[in-house]
């Protein structure tokens with residue numbers, strides 16, 4: 001028990017100063033995208049100019065991420081969809097985030 005706590009403390013100590021949950025979920029999003037999403041389209045489909053892109057707001061972005069994920073049969077949790085949508089939004093789309101949703105700050 002005590003040893004476990006020490007190990008945990010040591011691991012946390014390894015995080016870079018300012019290492020936050022947001023950075024962690026960002027890394028998680030990148031991993032999910034790299035593993036599952038670059039097969040058919042690269043990052044250039046995200047945030048194309050209005051008219052060319054399929055998604056035009058935060059809600060549609062979530063739905064599209066879910067649609068692609070379901071099509072692939074990935075069985076992501078809601079959090080995975082949220083984390084990837086937030087990542088794509090902050091990197092590419094820059095839609096205003098509804099008050100009720102929290103996007104990881106980057």
Ligand code: HEC
Nearest residue numbers: 036037039040045046047052053054055064065068069084
């Ligand atoms: C089996 C192929 C395939 C895979 C794998 C795939 N997608 Fe897609 N995705 C598509 C197609 C086709 C489109 C529509 C592209 C277009 O309109 O030019 C699309 C479009 C999108 C768009 C909308 C782009 C826009 O126009 O704004 C998003 C967002 C997106 N995908 C997210 C994802 C995510 C996240 C993943 C990983 C879970 C993923 N996709 C994996 C086929 C795929």
